[in-house]
Amino acid sequence: MDTEQYFAAQPAAEGYRSGFVAIVGRPNVGKSTLMNHLIGQKISITSKKAQTTRHKVTGIYTDETAQLVFVDTPGFQTDHRNALNDRLNLNVTEAMSGVDLVVLVVEAMRLTDADRVVMKQLPKHTPVFLVVNKIDKEKAKDKYALAAFIDAVRAEFDFVGHEVVSAKHGLRMANLVAALKPLLPEGIALYPEDMVTDKSSRFLAMEIVREKLFRYLGEELPYAMNVEVEQFKEDGGMYHIYIAVLVDKENQKPIVIGKGGEKLKKISTEARLDMEKLFGCKVFLKVWVKVKSGWADDIRFLNELGL
Numbered sequence: 001m002d003t004e005q006y007f008a009a010q011p012a013a014e015g016y017r018s019g020f021v022a023i024v025g026r027p028n029v030g031k032s033t034l035m036n037h038l039i040g041q042k043i044s045i046t047s048k049k050a051q052t053t054r055h056k057v058t059g060i061y062t063d064e065t066a067q068l069v070f071v072d073t074p075g076f077q078t079d080h081r082n083a084l085n086d087r088l089n090l091n092v093t094e095a096m097s098g099v100d101l102v103v104l105v106v107e108a109m110r111l112t113d114a115d116r117v118v119m120k121q122l123p124k125h126t127p128v129f130l131v132v133n134k135i136d137k138e139k140a141k142d143k144y145a146l147a148a149f150i151d152a153v154r155a156e157f158d159f160v161g162h163e164v165v166s167a168k169h170g171l172r173m174a175n176l177v178a179a180l181k182p183l184l185p186e187g188i189a190l191y192p193e194d195m196v197t198d199k200s201s202r203f204l205a206m207e208i209v210r211e212k213l214f215r216y217l218g219e220e221l222p223y224a225m226n227v228e229v230e231q232f233k234e235d236g237g238m239y240h241i242y243i244a245v246l247v248d249k250e251n252q253k254p255i256v257i258g259k260g261g262e263k264l265k266k267i268s269t270e271a272r273l274d275m276e277k278l279f280g281c282k283v284f285l286k287v288w289v290k291v292k293s294g295w296a297d298d299i300r301f302l303n304e305l306g307l
């Protein structure tokens with residue numbers, strides 16, 4: 001069914017609400033983990049390392065009373081200026097300008113200068129809701145200390161409301177959805193009710209490989225890499241996916257490949273299993289490593305990658 005037919009088929013239910021909700025915050029506060037838990041599927045990649053998310057990723061939550069279209073954004077970059085980081089920040093500010101509601105995520109008991117830089121970017125004419133994440137942390141278990149922390153954050157910006165959650169453990173997700181719904185305008189569902197993301201399978205495949213690189217490589221390297229889908233085709237009820245990992249320098253290649261190809265094998269096996277789970281079919285996946293120097297500062301190349 002195309003979009004127009006879909007709209008025609010949908011009567012606007014009384015009191016139904018729908019809208020776009022941008023999830024923003026400094027790197028590593030748990031934005032992507034939160035979005036995945038809200039929609040119940042792993043659409044956006046996550047890792048222990050900061051600056052994991054590079055693209056805006058849409059996750060659609062639908063129930064009988066509302067549809068919330070979440071937009072997960074890259075963590076706002078405050079150090080290390082290059083063309084890539086400038087582009088990521090531009091994506092964040094753009095994402096905030098076109099939505100009905102902004103959710104600022106902070107980590108419980110830890111407000112940093114990087115959080116304050118993000119707060120300065122928050123829009124003036126769109127409501128902003130505060131989410132205090134990671135309340136499972138030991139330090140956040142003291143109710144009085146947590147309440148004082150929330151007061152301190154709310155003193156720094158005029159939020160329309162707040163909620164505390166643990167995205168990792170899926171705690172208080174329903175409370176959060178209930179708090180966000182009334183902040184959206186009345187209107188019909190914007191996407192079909194069984195749709196969970198507007199991203200293509202091709203994009204999701206690329207992101208899954210990037211997540212494994214973050215997971216299995218050292219501190220610095222994943223930031224100097226990117227991933228390119230060279231081929232993606234369906235054949236005989238199976239996906240055939242060919243993906244290149246782009247590194248900056250020749251000497252980074254063996255680090256990704258590992259002794260006897262071990263590391264690359266681990267990365268591609270795990271990525272394939274995740275893809276099969278997400279796509280619900282068998283996947284043939286081939287991953288290899290290519291050298292492309294200076295890609296993070298090559299504006300034309302960033303455009304080609306859709307960043």
Ligand SMILES: Nc1nc2c(ncn2[C@@H]2O[C@H](COP(=O)(O)OP(=O)(O)OP(=O)(O)O)[C@@H](O)[C@H]2O)c(=O)[nH]1
Binds near residue numbers: 045168
């Ligand atoms: N303890 C705890 N850890 C969490 C929680 N939510 C997320 N994390 C962890 O925090 C780390 C960062 O999570 P992400 O969801 O990737 O964070 P992000 O804000 O999307 O990060 P960027 O995309 O890099 O900006 C991961 O190791 C998560 O497992 C939580 O509620 N409690």
Ligand SMILES: [Mg+2]
Binds near residue numbers: 031046053
């Ligand atoms: Mg993220």
